[in-house]
Amino acid sequence: MKRPMNKNTRNGRNALNKQMDKKNFKIRRKRVCRFCTSNDIYIDFKNEKRLVRFLTEQGKIIPRRTSGNCAKHQRQLALAIKRARHLALIPYVADIAR
């Protein structure tokens, strides 16, 4: 998109925009691990309702970059999901009926 150019204020404006972009970027990126905030030590695979939040519609594990989990909890979560899948609490592949 083209912004209206103004010779006098152009430089100042660009600098300001850049600053704003940086700020917005940081705000958008800031995600906190849910398990850390709720002070969870162990992620139970028997509670499948909780695990479903971290799965896509197809039943894939949502990556850390989107869910915002910390590495420690993502590892635990992956193990929990895999155990739950084995015991048929969660599907390996969820079919989307079309």
Added chain:
Amino acid sequence: MALYETIFILDSLLPPEEIDKQVDRVKELLETNNCKVIEIDRWGKRRLAYEIQKKQYGYYVVIEFDSDGTAPQLLSNEFNYNDKVLRYMTYRFNKNIIKDRAKSELKAAKETKELEEKIDEKEAKVEPVIEAKKVETAEEGKETENEKTNE
């Protein structure tokens, strides 16, 4: 010795007596092999997330036990041999579960304590409650006076 847990899914179409038999059989197997069964939790009939051996439902049983390292092998031999078991999983409790349990137990103990204290307080504070009500009524009276002055 360490804590273990085994979860197995039985065919839900079996008659209830047969299910009891199967659970007892696993329990006996554990007990004859120097394992201490701590808890047997029956989740009952549940829908499976996907079909196993063309079955939609399964009967879940969870057994927690204390044993040395030989138990998982024993159980897997038993379950593999048994046709009535659709799925099974045995795992050892890691430090996180143990920590989590200790924490939740502490919490529960605290809550019960607090509850007891609250009950005690309530019993002791029967009269002060009435006093508090009186104070409230007095405040209301003041408010009405203020409104009158505003008018």
